[in-house]
Amino acid sequence: MSHRAVIALCSAATVLLSAPMHARADDPQWGLKAAAGAAAPWAQGEGRSLRLTLEPSMKWRLADVEFRVRERIRWLEQQGMARTDADVREFTASWRGDSTSLSLGAQQITWGRMDIVRVADLINPVDQHDLFVEELPQAKLARWMANWEWQDGPRSLQLLMAPRPGIDRLLRQAAGLPVQAKQPDTSAANSTWAARYGFEAGGWSADLMAVHGWQTSPSLVPVMDAGGLRLQAATSKQNSLAFSADRPLGSTVLRIEGLHAQVEPDAQAAGLGLQAHRQTTLGAGLDVRQGAWFVAGQLVAQFTSGLATGSEHTALLSAIVQRKWLQDRLAARALFIRDTRSGSSWGSLQLSFEQSANVVLQLQADRFRGDSSLAFGSLRNRSRIAASVRLQY
Numbered sequence: 001m002s003h004r005a006v007i008a009l010c011s012a013a014t015v016l017l018s019a020p021m022h023a024r025a026d027d028p029q030w031g032l033k034a035a036a037g038a039a040a041p042w043a044q045g046e047g048r049s050l051r052l053t054l055e056p057s058m059k060w061r062l063a064d065v066e067f068r069v070r071e072r073i074r075w076l077e078q079q080g081m082a083r084t085d086a087d088v089r090e091f092t093a094s095w096r097g098d099s100t101s102l103s104l105g106a107q108q109i110t111w112g113r114m115d116i117v118r119v120a121d122l123i124n125p126v127d128q129h130d131l132f133v134e135e136l137p138q139a140k141l142a143r144w145m146a147n148w149e150w151q152d153g154p155r156s157l158q159l160l161m162a163p164r165p166g167i168d169r170l171l172r173q174a175a176g177l178p179v180q181a182k183q184p185d186t187s188a189a190n191s192t193w194a195a196r197y198g199f200e201a202g203g204w205s206a207d208l209m210a211v212h213g214w215q216t217s218p219s220l221v222p223v224m225d226a227g228g229l230r231l232q233a234a235t236s237k238q239n240s241l242a243f244s245a246d247r248p249l250g251s252t253v254l255r256i257e258g259l260h261a262q263v264e265p266d267a268q269a270a271g272l273g274l275q276a277h278r279q280t281t282l283g284a285g286l287d288v289r290q291g292a293w294f295v296a297g298q299l300v301a302q303f304t305s306g307l308a309t310g311s312e313h314t315a316l317l318s319a320i321v322q323r324k325w326l327q328d329r330l331a332a333r334a335l336f337i338r339d340t341r342s343g344s345s346w347g348s349l350q351l352s353f354e355q356s357a358n359v360v361l362q363l364q365a366d367r368f369r370g371d372s373s374l375a376f377g378s379l380r381n382r383s384r385i386a387a388s389v390r391l392q393y
Contacts, residue, residue: 031057037133037388043367045383047079051130055089066094076130079381081172083129089142100150106142109160111196111209112244112257116318116337117300119257119283120209120242123160123194125216127169132346132366132379133386141169145192154200162192165214167235174220174231175378181233184214184266206245211238215263221272234269238262255285255298277306294322315340329354337376344370344377360390 032055039049057070070089076082092105112120124140131139145162165184172179184190192213199206218233240261247254259281265274285298301315318337324330331352338345345368352362365385370377 025063026061028058028060031059032393033057033391035388035390037362037386039133039384039386041381041384042365043383044380046381048077049079049133049382049384049386050077051075051133051388057090064095066092066096068092068094078129083172087127087141091142099152100148102149103147104145106144107147108137108140108142109145109147110137111207112242113246113255114244114257114283114285114298114300115287115296116285116298116320116335117283117316119259119281119300120207120244122209122211122216122240122242122259123162123166123192125166125168128171129169132348132382133364133388141166154198154205156196156198158196158198160192160194162194162213163188165190165235166192166216167214167233168217170218170220170233175372177222178230179220179233180223180230181218182235182268184235190214204245204247206243209240209242209244211240211242213237215261219269219274221269221274223272232272234265234272234274236263236265236269236274238264251289253287255283255287257283257285275307277304279304292324292328294320294324296320313341339370339375342370342374342377344368344374346376346379358392360392362386362388362390364388 033053034055035051035053037049037051041047051074053072053074055070055072058068060067068090070091072087072089073085074087075084088106090105090107092103092107094101094103109123110121111123112118114120118136124143126136126139127134127141128139143162143166144164145160147158147160149156149158164186167181167183170179170181192211194209194211194213196207196209215236215238218235220231221234223230223232238261240259242257242259244257245255259279261279262276263279264276279302281300281302283298283300285296287294287296297319299315299317302313304312316337317340318335320333320335322331322333333348333350335348335350336345346366348364348366350362350364352360354360363386367383368376368379370380372378372380
């Protein structure tokens, strides 16, 4: 479904849901975010990095319908390669009743409770071009969908339908090889359907989730053709069931999450040798907050079965340590993620200072280690020290 078609759908829904057009409307609220950053390589990093972003936004209420629009314009240079993109970050028409709500348009959905490694957060793809400088909400790509939700106290039900497949925006190169990606066609058969049921029991806050659609992260398969060796992005469909829960224990929060998915490669991926298989992912995390200190640790293990090569397993061990000063205006954060099977890792140090309500300054150092064939090792050339300034009005 094209952007124009979805915009037309939003307009039609507005006519149906809103009061007569002579109803009084609030004045639009305008906003603007801007950011600029530069990075220099260190360790095994290669080349400088530069980024500029501009993100205007508007919120407007007409009777019972609220419109939200955000657009991001970005210029990015990495290792001598530059790109410019313009992404719709949000474009929604939303109606909210006493216990139900409906939102149509481009939006982000956050499911699950693991705040370092995504397990059950399956709906929105991400932009991998600058994933490790941007926080996850900024790296996520908005997805066009219909989003209906019902809530009654601690119980809630959410139903989603996205007509367009959502696939990560991949890097142009990985492990020194060019990457070629092709989005699946937009069709009724390629739509994503998802449901989430939330409830509370025994001191736990929990969600049960089900998704029928596409995996957002494609597999990269080496292909040799007349143009030489390259990596082809191979996409797969999935039927998945997941759960996510947390429970406060004093100043500590215990989190658990799990996912079981049946993965079916599409015709192109099957032609490249990918096979149908099952994936089971289990994660547990502990958050501890004591005064100005915050410490979080998580372990996420994934088991894959049904492959001709046999079963595979991997585990990611991650930790965050954060400290704040000056009424939370100054913050330091250390993050570390390690693949326990291969030994590849990503370490990050970040220092941010809120100079005013509108200006934030930030320094960040990232280092990736491991063989170039491994997940974090393939990003060694992106090890860097970066400085940025963010403005918000």
